[in-house]
Amino acid sequence: MLMWNACHTRNADKKALIGERLFSDVQLSWNHTRSCASCHDPSMAFTDGYRTSVSPSGEMLLHNAPSLLHVSKMKVFDWANPKAKNLAQQLQRPLYGTHPLELGLHLHWPKFLSTIRDDSVYHSLLLQTYGQIPPSTDSLWVVDCLVAYINTLQSGVSPFDRFLKGDSSALSQDALAGYKLFCSDSLACISCHGGPDFSNATLTENHDSIYFNTGLYFTSAGTYPPNDAGLRMYTQQSQDDGKFRVPSLRNVMRTAPYMHDGSMSSVEDVIRHYSRGGRLIEKGPNQGDGRFHPFKSKYLSGFSLSRKQELQLIAFLNHLNDQNNESFAPRNN
Numbered sequence: 153m154l155m156w157n158a159c160h161t162r163n164a165d166k167k168a169l170i171g172e173r174l175f176s177d178v179q180l181s182w183n184h185t186r187s188c189a190s191c192h193d194p195s196m197a198f199t200d201g202y203r204t205s206v207s208p209s210g211e212m213l214l215h216n217a218p219s220l221l222h223v224s225k226m227k228v229f230d231w232a233n234p235k236a237k238n239l240a241q242q243l244q245r246p247l248y249g250t251h252p253l254e255l256g257l258h259l260h261w262p263k264f265l266s267t268i269r270d271d272s273v274y275h276s277l278l279l280q281t282y283g284q285i286p287p288s289t290d291s292l293w294v295v296d297c298l299v300a301y302i303n304t305l306q307s308g309v310s311p312f313d314r315f316l317k318g319d320s321s322a323l324s325q326d327a328l329a330g331y332k333l334f335c336s337d338s339l340a341c342i343s344c345h346g347g348p349d350f351s352n353a354t355l356t357e358n359h360d361s362i363y364f365n366t367g368l369y370f371t372s373a374g375t376y377p378p379n380d381a382g383l384r385m386y387t388q389q390s391q392d393d394g395k396f397r398v399p400s401l402r403n404v405m406r407t408a409p410y411m412h413d414g415s416m417s418s419v420e421d422v423i424r425h426y427s428r429g430g431r432l433i434e435k436g437p438n439q440g441d442g443r444f445h446p447f448k449s450k451y452l453s454g455f456s457l458s459r460k461q462e463l464q465l466i467a468f469l470n471h472l473n474d475q476n477n478e479s480f481a482p483r484n485n
Contacts, residue, residue: 171301330468367430
């Protein structure tokens with residue numbers, strides 16, 4: 153059983169219990185090889201450890217899998233697509249999307265429903281929740297239950313949370329110094345990673361405060377790579393080139409690799425990228441210096457840290473990890 157907080161207990165909402173089971177069920181995918189948990193593994197703070205995720209057919213997907221912790225608080229959900237306004241809309245893509253094809257529930261709905269009806273646990277939970285087995289024409293309950301489960305994925309038991317509640321001993325001296333650096337004008341981390349979940353995407357619906365160009369690319373064409381141009385792909389506005397949603401930093405030390413495309417393998421790489429004010433790629437199709445992208449965020453002006461200060465910042469980020477990793481694995485319903 154997941155023990156993120158008290159809202160997910162044996163008396164939890166039955167929809168969430170169904171959703172928890174669906175989340176880890178490979179029967180949900182068209183070829184029975186992948187589940188939601190394949191890309192959002194509870195043991196990795198609901199990420200998967202890959203640069204970009206892999207579809208049931210083995211196709212590499214476009215983006216790195218973001219953590220689902222606190223995602224119910226987000227105002228937008230995708231790395232770059234702002235169209236989904238709630239979790240139910242966001243789930244349409246992995247469940248029913250065709251470009252790329254992910255779970256493909258629409259391709260095997262009758263077979264999946266037959267499996268559900270033959271499973272005694274699903275059968276019992278559905279009867280308790282809906283009073284009947286949903287008819288074959290109704291698939292909305294799948295989304296309904298998955299949303300109910302995802303809404304329970306709330307952390308909040310990190311040392312930093314204890315510190316905020318008044319436990320002055322919860323942060324080491326190095327971590328406290330790192331927190332001050334994080335909030336400083338020179339680093340300005342908190343300008344994008346604001347609020348209790350360290351992401352502006354939980355605070356506002358204003359795209360200018362959610363999506364940022366962080367200077368990862370500035371190709372010879374004067375843009376981000378055209379197959380992954382960020383928000384510009386949806387708005388068709390040049391000023392949105394290379395803008396991606398700012399992720400939460402909770403459990404950040406468990407969610408490597410980093411950035412929308414997983415192109416940075418460690419937190420040290422990320423800090424040094426921001427310190428430089430953009431990434432230099434010296435060869436290959438994306439050759440260029442991200443410092444000079446005209447739409448790079450104003451907060452990325454670069455900074456200088458000593459090795460001691462870098463370690464202090466990392467110490468603070470370590471204190472954003474929840475301390476219940478042994479309970480991340482789902483239980484058998």
